[in-house]
Amino acid sequence: MMTLITGASGSGKSLFAEQYIDKKRKEEQDLVYLATMKPYGEETKKKINRHREQRYGKKFQTVECYEKIEQLELPIKSSCILLECLSNLLANEMYPEIEGGSEEEIEVTAIVQKIYQGILHLEEQCQHLVIVTNEIFSEPLPKWEDSAIYTRNLGLLNQMLANHAKAVYEVVAGIPIVHKQMEGFEIQEKFKDTTIKEQENWEKGEREERMSEKKILVLGGAFQGKTKWAKEYWHIPKEDCFDGRESDFKKETERLYEAKLVAHIEKIVEWYCQDEVEGKSQTSQQDLEKCWIKIEKMWKNGNNPILIVDEIGCGMVPMERTDRRYRELTGRITCKLAEQADEVYRVIAGIPQRLK
Numbered sequence: 229m230m231t232l233i234t235g236a237s238g239s240g241k242s243l244f245a246e247q248y249i250d251k252k253r254k255e256e257q258d259l260v261y262l263a264t265m266k267p268y269g270e271e272t273k274k275k276i277n278r279h280r281e282q283r284y285g286k287k288f289q290t291v292e293c294y295e296k297i298e299q300l301e302l303p304i305k306s307s308c309i310l311l312e313c314l315s316n317l318l319a320n321e322m323y324p325e326i327e328g329g330s331e332e333e334i335e336v337t338a339i340v341q342k343i344y345q346g347i348l349h350l351e352e353q354c355q356h357l358v359i360v361t362n363e364i365f366s367e368p369l370p371k372w373e374d375s376a377i378y379t380r381n382l383g384l385l386n387q388m389l390a391n392h393a394k395a396v397y398e399v400v401a402g403i404p405i406v407h408k409q410m411e412g413f414e415i416q417e418k419f420k421d422t423t424i425k426e427q428e429n430w431e432k433g434e435r436e437e438r439m440s441e442k443k444i445l446v447l448g449g450a451f452q453g454k455t456k457w458a459k460e461y462w463h464i465p466k467e468d469c470f471d472g473r474e475s476d477f478k479k480e481t482e483r484l485y486e487a488k489l490v491a492h493i494e495k496i497v498e499w500y501c502q503d504e505v506e507g508k509s510q511t512s513q514q515d516l517e518k519c520w521i522k523i524e525k526m527w528k529n530g531n532n533p534i535l536i537v538d539e540i541g542c543g544m545v546p547m548e549r550t551d552r553r554y555r556e557l558t559g560r561i562t563c564k565l566a567e568q569a570d571e572v573y574r575v576i577a578g579i580p581q582r583l584k
Contacts (some may be wrong), residue, residue: 229356229391230347232384232406234577235329236542240402242312246283248397248404249310249358258307259353264316279312292522295320298346302353314361314389317343317381318428340381344388355552361386363398363576365449367543368555381579383451390577407579420535442570443527446536446580447562452579454536455491461580462534470533472496485526493565494558496523501554515553516560518519523561527568537562552571 231248235241253259261283267273280290288310295301297317302309311317340551342511351357365383369376390396396408446456459469470484472492477484484490499517526533543558546552566572572584 230351230389231358231395231397232361232386232389232393232577233358233397233399234361234363235399239363239399240280241360241399243282243311244284244397244399244402244404245312245358245360246288249308249356250286252356252358253308254355259270259288260302260307260309260354261284261290261351262309262310262311263290263292264313264320266294266316266320293317295324296346298342298349300346300350301352307354308356309350309358310360311347311536312351313561314359314385314470315364315382318385319378322381332488336573340384340388343385346375347389348392352532359389359393359477361389363449366539366541368540368546369450380451383449383453386453387453387578390579396577396579407576407581425507441532443568444534445562445565445569445572446534446575447539447566447572448575450538450540452575454538454575455489457575457578457580458489458534458536458573462489464534485531487533488531489534489536490526491536492542493523493535493561494554497561498554498560501550501557512556512560519557519561520564523565524568535565537565 230250231239233245233248235244249259263276265272265276267276277576291300291302295317313515318339321343347357347359362382364379369379390408393408394410395406397404398407399405446454455469455471457462459466468488470487470490472495473488475483477496497519500522526535537558539562540555546555566584569584571582573580574583575581
């Protein structure tokens with residue numbers, strides 16, 4: 229059985245994972261801590277020592293495995309394993325250290341499958357496997373290629389593991405939020421109304437009627453499976469979708485307003501920020517009003533397409549003025565869309581929750 233736990237840096241996810249697995253194990257079962265962080269540099273060594281101190285006295289047996297998890301054979305069977313963490317394991321596989329200090333050429337899609345199959349192999353060797361991963365998807369995507377590829381791969385792995393896992397939690401400021409719980413787990417009352425239940429199995433015609441009557445917003449971090457989920461949930465064919473990353477808002481206006489689903493609304497905001505004359509003095513309110521005119525047309529047109537936007541407001545404040553403007557304006561536009569929407573959904577690791 230597998231549980232996936234995610235959260236931002238310093239969110240308390242590691243402490244929650246340790247407490248969670250300790251409660252799940254039977255008295256006679258061993259606890260195994262599968263460490264994936266390589267001890268290089270003073271900063272990482274201090275972090276490793278802090279985690280060791282945090283789990284001191286909790287009877288974990290530490291096993292170090294920095295890569296090639298598919299080859300790991302544990303001597304202890306029927307144990308409970310805590311893998312800390314997935315993001316380090318992926319980085320180690322994508323950027324291995326080889327003789328001479330250079331990096332090997334890697335097929336990144338093969339690495340995602342390799343790690344996923346390795347984790348399934350690990351799950352077969354234990355009673356309960358808890359995996360800690362990182363929330364790095366709710367800020368502007370890195371502009372250098374390798375970081376964007378790494379972010380995408382971690383997003384794909386999170387989706388695959390969340391789909392397979394029996395339970396998925398997100399830890400925010402030390403507070404665990406339930407995103408998925410299967411048989412054998414009790415869903416807390418406050419989460420019942422927000423969980424998208426599998427039995428909501430409408431006919432295609434009913435879904436289309438609901439779409440035309442309601443304004444629907446889907447949001448979440450990058451590479452969380454938002455568009456994939458929305459297309460499948462509302463039965464929207466690819467030809468009726470407009471993707472802001474792959475299309476030109478200026479040249480394809482007609483197709484934009486005819487679409488039943490428009491993904492990456494934040495790209496319209498980015499285009500607006502770049503299109504405005506640099507140096508022109510505008511208040512944030514003027515920015516909001518002018519950009520909103522371009523976006524609200526999609527819901528004023530009578531077509532009511534499903535709108536999908538990336539959350540990009542986390543992380544450090546960008547150094548460049550244009551980037552700061554883009555991030556803040558995207559957040560404020562998202563708030564206006566959510567205010568006007570009849571239904572709002574947030575997707576994390578492929579799992580949707582209804583916010584409104």
